[in-house]
Amino acid sequence: MANFLEINGISKYFKLGKGQIQVLEDLTFKVSSGELICLIGPSGCGKTTLLRIIAGLEKQTSGQILLEGKAIEATGRERVMVFQEPRLFPWLTLEENIAFGIKGRVEKKILRHIVQEMLEMVSLSEFAKAMPHQLSGGMAQRAAIARALATEPLILLLDEPFAALDAQTRSELQNDFLRLWQSTHKTCIHVTHDIDEALILGQRIIIMQPSPGSIREIIPVPFPYPRCPDELDFITLKKKIRDLFTFI
Ligand SMILES: Nc1ncnc2c1ncn2[C@@H]1O[C@H](COP(=O)(O)OP(=O)(O)O)[C@@H](O)[C@H]1O
Numbered sequence: 001m002a003n004f005l006e007i008n009g010i011s012k013y014f015k016l017g018k019g020q021i022q023v024l025e026d027l028t029f030k031v032s033s034g035e036l037i038c039l040i041g042p043s044g045c046g047k048t049t050l051l052r053i054i055a056g057l058e059k060q061t062s063g064q065i066l067l068e069g070k071a072i073e074a075t076g077r078e079r080v081m082v083f084q085e086p087r088l089f090p091w092l093t094l095e096e097n098i099a100f101g102i103k104g105r106v107e108k109k110i111l112r113h114i115v116q117e118m119l120e121m122v123s124l125s126e127f128a129k130a131m132p133h134q135l136s137g138g139m140a141q142r143a144a145i146a147r148a149l150a151t152e153p154l155i156l157l158l159d160e161p162f163a164a165l166d167a168q169t170r171s172e173l174q175n176d177f178l179r180l181w182q183s184t185h186k187t188c189i190h191v192t193h194d195i196d197e198a199l200i201l202g203q204r205i206i207i208m209q210p211s212p213g214s215i216r217e218i219i220p221v222p223f224p225y226p227r228c229p230d231e232l233d234f235i236t237l238k239k240k241i242r243d244l245f246t247f248i
């Protein structure tokens with residue numbers, strides 16, 4: 001479906017003292033079903049605000065977001081956010097954390113099955129009974145993604161999910177995430193401030209610029225997966241994006 005998600009002329013003002021500040025200006029783009037989009041831009045350019053508006057956690061000042069032709073007015077199960085911190089409940093085991101969002105909505109047997117499937121998908125089956133503090137940062141973040149997927153959303157909104165991880169773990173999670181995306185074909189909007197990450201993951205990269213947050217350029221990434229950061233095409237496109245950034 002070509003116009004699965006449509007962001008149409010989104011602007012956002014926040015109240016600031018007696019006045020107001022414009023954070024987003026006239027953002028317009030379309031996302032196809034199953035697409036993996038990376039959104040990059042300097043800190044403060046409104047990436048989180050845009051994700052929150054798509055999630056329905058924040059209301060735009062003007063413009064409209066259509067999901068399968070219907071305007072988004074509030075939060076909904078079909079859109080789920082993943083944050084920089086895993087935000088697992090510390091008093092629940094890993095399997096209880098993953099079950100949390102769907103408990104009561106499905107039969108116990110099905111619930112158990114979904115939780116097992118999700119744990120397998122992120123290679124954490126052995127840690128089903130572990131408490132969050134017993135997990136490494138990378139494992140906790142994989143668990144957070146599993147918890148998000150367990151709710152069977154149509155769209156995953158990921159807000160710098162790997163930014164707090166060390167380079168090695170980040171690279172592992174990028175690969176895990178690609179594998180998950182390829183097997184589930186969820187529509188993903190993945191915010192990152194890392195150009196390499198955007199080039200490793202994104203089918204398209206939306207580059208934002210600040211003051212007020214707007215779209216600088218949308219760049220398709222034509223390379224097949226898995227991508228290799230040492231290849232000339234990769235390096236050339238990376239340089240092009242970096243050059244765009246120096247003008248922002
Ligand atoms: N609730 C709010 N009230 C006022 N200003 C806000 C609020 N949330 C975000 N902002 C401002 O909006 C701008 C964009 O923030 P944010 O969306 O977090 O950017 P990014 O995620 O790209 O770093 C920043 O200047 C921030 O201070």
Ligand SMILES: [Mg+2]
Pocket residue numbers: 047048049159
């Ligand atoms: Mg942010």
